[in-house]
Amino acid sequence: MTSPRSLLIRTAGTNCEAELEYAWNRAGASTEILHVKRLIEKPETLREFQLLSLPGGFSYGDDLGAGRIHAIEIRERLLGPLREFVGGGKLIYGVCNGFQVLVKAGLLPGFEFLESKEAPPLDATLTDNENGKFQDRWITLKVVSSLTPFLKEGAVFRVPIAHGEGKFLPKDDATLAKLRASRQVVLKYVAPDGSAAKGWPDNPNGSVDDIAGICDPTGRVFGLMPHPERHADKVQGPTWTREGGGEGDGEGLAVFRNAVEYAKGL
C-alpha cells in the first residue's frame, strides 16, 4: 500500500482542519475533509480510510461544555461504524476539541468499547482549566507509554496548547488507577528539561497526574489536548530563530509519521 488515507471530520465550529491536513500530508498521508452530516448519511465512507481525525475547534460553540454536542451526535449516530473502524485495526486521532469529543462520547478511555454492544460509559471528562482562563502557550510533552502506534515511549517534544477546558479529570481514583495499569496514560506535561512538571505553567491546565493525552485499551484511539500538528515544520516552532535556521521538521511531526507508518501495514 502506498499512501494511507486520512479522513478529517468537520462540523459547525471546527477550525483546526487546515493545519491538521497539512501535518498528515507532510507525514505522507492523503487527506479528505468531510462534514459530519455527510458521514452520518453514508457511514460506509469510513471503509475507504485507515486514519480518522477529529480536529480542534469549538464544535457547536462548545455550548453545554466543550465538545459535548458533537459527542452526542457521534455517540447517537456513528457508534457502530466507529466500532467497526477501530475493530478493523484502524486509527482515530482526536486533538483538542476532538479529544474532548472522544472523551465525552465515551470512546476514551473506552475500557470496554470494542467488546460491548452498548454505548460506552463516560469515565472521564475535560473541564475548565484550573486558572479559569483560555491559554495559548508552548508546553513540553513526554511520551510515557508506547501503547498507541502514534507515540514512541521516551520522546520529549514541544507543541502549543490553546484551550480553556483542558483539565483532564477521571471519574474517580479507581478509574485513574485503571488507566495507569493498562498503560493508557501515554502523554504527560513535563518541565522544559523533560523532568516532571512543576505545576503551572508546565502543566498548563491542572490536569490530574499531568495527563496530556490518553488512548483506548487497544492504543488505536488516541486523544490529546496539545496540538502536534501545529509543529509540523521547524519554522512553526517557538524559538526556531535561535536553533540553527528554519529548515526541517517540527517536533510534532513524528506523531503523524508514526501513525502513517503503522497505517501502511493495514
Place this chain on the structure above:
Amino acid sequence: MNIWQIETAIKPGLADPAGKSILADAREAGFSSLTDVRVVRVFFIQAEFDRASAERVARDLFADPVTDFWTIGEPVSKKLEGAWNAITITRKPGVMDPVEESSLKALRDLGLHPKSVRTGRKVLYAGDASPGLEQWAGKALANAVVDEIAFEDRTIQEIPASRVPPFRKIVVPLLDADDAALEKISKDGQLSLTLREMQAIRDHFRSEKRDPTDAELETIAQTWSEHCKHKTLTGVIEFGSEKIDNLLKSTIVKATEFINAPWCLSVFKDNAGVIAFDDEWALTFKVETHNHPSALEPYGGAGTGIGGVLRDTMGVGLGAKPIASTDVFCVAPPDTNPESIPPGVLHPKKVLKGVVQGVKDYGNRMGIPTVNGAVLFDDRYLGNPLVYAGNVGLLPRTMVEKESLPGDIVVVAGGRTGRDGIHGATFSSAELTHESESLSGGAVQIGNAITEKRLLDVMLQARDRGMYRGVTDCGAGGLSSAVGEMGERCGAEVHLEKVPLKYDGLTYTEIWISEAQERMVFAVPPEKLDDMLRLFASEDVEATPIGKFTDTGRLRLLFNETEVANLEMHFLHKGVPQWTRKAEWKMPRLSEPSRPKELDWGKEVLKLLGSWNVASKEWIVRLYDHEVQGRLVVKPFVGPKSGPGDAAVIRPVFGSNRGAAIGCGMCPRYGDIDPHGMALAAIDEALRNVVAVGGDPKQCAILDNFSWGNCAKPDRLGSLVRAAQGCRDGAMAYRTPFISGKDSLNNEFSHGGETIAVPPSLLISALAIVPDVRRAVTMDLKKAGNALWIVGETREEMGGGEWYRLHGWLGMLSPTPDIREAPNVLAAMHAAISQGLVRSCHDLSDGGLAVAAAEMALAGGIGCEVALDSLPTPVPLTIDALLFSETCTRFLVEVEKTSEAAFAKLFEKFPARRVGEVTGRSGIWFTKSAKAVCVVPVEEAERAWKGTMDW
C-alpha cells in the same frame, strides 16, 4: 405544555472557576463580605415529554457526568450546604441565545423534539449582601440590552412571548416641513442628518411629488451617515486660505495613485484593500474601528467588531478566507480612580477586560488567530475607549473583482435578522454622552461566532464552485447598505417579509436597517440558485432569496406586496450635499521641561518597563489563540522568556515559504505636539516593525484608521488635515501605498458642560511580504560574544514620549523621521536580514534605546553592554536623551562577529555603529566614557515588564 426547569452546577467538592472569577471581581469592587460564589446553569425546556425524558436530558446533555450535579423543577441551591443567596439572569423575551439552538440540535439527536429551549444562569453567593451589591451585579453580571436580572432564586412557570405589532406603512410628512421641523425629524428619528441634508432630501421628494416613507428616510440616513460616507474626509475643508476638496482623495488616495504599485490589486473600493502575494494568491487587509459600541458594552462591542471585520474579509472580491487578525485598543489607565469616573462611563479596567474577552471569544471560536496588536493608555480615552479590529485574508487572484447583474437573485444568508444593532451607523456618527447608554442600547449587536464560521465554511465552497457573482457583508446599515451598494449601478427589489427573523414583531423598517450580525448578501444568477440553496442547507446555513437585482435604477422595497420604498439609486448614492467645514491649525505653544541632570537611571528604566504602555500584554495575548491554522512563524512573544516581538510573520500558503509580516504604528501623544510629524512617525514605526522581522519595505501596504475628536470643531479638523497630509507625505516618501482605511471622527465625551476629546489617534497598520520566512528574525538576544549595532541617528526627541509621560511632561520636540533618508535605511536593514547577517533585531520606540535593549535582553534571558557615547548623534546629548529619546528609524541589531564586515558595508552611507555586545553577564549595562551609568539586572527587568498586568 410542560416547562421543565433543569439546573446544573459543579459538585460542591470541586473548584468552580467561573464562580471564583466572579468572587474575585466582586471583592475587587469592595464586597469583601462575600465568602463564596458558584454559578448555576439553568435550562427551561418547553416540551410534551415526561419526567424520565427530562432526567435523561439533564444527565446526558446538560450536566457533565464527572463534575456536575443537577435538579429538575427545584433550585439546585437547595442541594448545597449552607445558606446561599441567588441572582437569576435570563434573556429578555425575543433575544436569542446560541446555546438554545445548539441544545435543540442535541435534543433532536437524542430523539426528543421540544418546542423550545431557553437558557439562563444563576449566581449563588454566600456571605452578607452588602449595600450596592445589587447595583454592581446588575452591571457586572448582566447586559441590560439583552438580559433580565432578578435578585431571587427564580423558577419560571411560563415563557413570555414577544408582541407582534400590526403592519402599518408609515409616511413621514416632509414636503411642507420648515427647517425647525426638518431638524426635529432628524433628531427624533436618530437619523444624525444635518439640516442641509434634510433640505436636500425634502427637495428631492418635492420633485417626486410625494412624502417619503420611514424606510426611505432611514435608508438615506444610513447611506449618508458619516460612518458609511466619510463626509468630513470627502467634503470641502476650508483650511486657512487653502480650500481642500476631498481630503481623502487629495492626500491618502493621491499618494497611492502616485506610487502606482503594480502589486496593488484593489484599493479603496471594496470591503478591504487587496495586494498580490504570489502568482496565484492575493492578500486582503482591513482594519475597522468599533469604538462607540465598545464604550457602552465592551464585550459585545468588541466581539462584533471582530465579527464585522472578518465579514469585511469574507465580503472582499468574491470572498477571502480570514487567516490572521490584529487588534489595537486605546483605554484610560486601569488604575484610574473609580471616584473620578463620570456617570454613564465604565471603568477602564472593566472596558479593557470586556473588550479582550469579546475579541477572545469571537476570534477563538471562529478559529482566526490574533497575531498582532497593541494597547495604548491615556486618560483621555476614559469616555471614549477605542477598539481597532483588523484582519488579513487569503483570496485567489482570479477572484478580486465582482459584479451584480440585473436578474441576479438577492440572497441573504447566515444569521437571522433581529432588533439588534438598530441605528448602529448613525449612532457611531454621534457624540457620546452620559445618556448614550440608555438611548442607544439597541445599537449594540449580539454576536454568534459559530454562525459566522458555518457561513464562512459554506460560502468558500460556493465561491469555488462559481455559484454567485457578487457578495458583500451586512455591516453598518444592514440590508439597507448591503443591497443598496450591490445594486447601486442597476437597481434592486426586495421583499422584506421574506427575510428570516429571529423573532416576530419587527417592522419592515427594522428588518431593513437591522445590523444583526453574521449575515452576508449574495448576487446569485437564477440558474445557480437551486444548487446554492441546496449547498447551504446541507451545512445548516440558512440562505433565503429575498428579491432580485433590476435594471430600473431604483431601490424598491415591498412588504407583503405593499410598496414601502421606491428610491432613486442615483440620489441615494450621489445626492448627499458635500459638507463644507472649517479647519484651523496652530502649532501649540510648548516648551521643553527642565530635567534633573542626575537620576537613578536604572530605576527609571525599570519604571519605564513597568509603565502601562510598555509593560507586557501577555495577560491579553495568551487568551487569544494565535497558533490556530498553523501559519504563525514569528509569534507575539519571542525568545525563551517571551519578549515582545516587533511584528508577526505568517505563512499564508501551506507548503510555500513565502510569508507576510503584520505590524502597526501609533503614537497619539506625538500628535499633541505635531500631527503631521506624528503621522510620519506612525508610518515609520509600522514599517520598522515589519522590517525588523524580515518584511520587505518595498512590498508593503498600509492602512489608515483615524479616531479623532469632534471634527465639526475647526481645531480638531485642523489637526486631522495635518495628519492626513502627513500620511500623504510619508506614503510618498517611503513608497508605501495606503490600500484601505476607516475614520471615526466624533470621539468626544460630554459631561457636566465639559468635553473631552480623544488624542489624535492615527493607527497605521502594515502588511509586508517576507520573501522567505526561514530568514525571519526575532528580537531576543541570542548569544554572548555577538556584537550589538545601532542603526540610525539619535536626536533629542523626547516630546510626547513615554519617559516624559512618566514625569508628567509633554515637551515640544517630538520624534519626526527624516523622510529623505529613512526609506534607504529601511531598505538596507531589509537587505541585511535577507542576507542572513542579523541574529536579532528590535526597533526603538516607546522608551527609546534603554527599553529596546532591556526588552531584547529579557527576551533572551541574557545580558548586554551598550556604550552610550558610541551612538551616532548630530550634537552631543545628555544621558537621558541617549537612553530615552524616541527618534524614529532606529534599530538595535545583534550581529555575529564574522558577519560584521558585510553588515557594516551595507550601512556605509548611513549612521550605524557598533555600540556594544551581548555579554555572558546577567545585567543590562549602559556605559559612558567606559563607566557604567545605568545597570539593570535582566531578571529585575523581566519582573518589572511582566508584573504590571499580571491579571
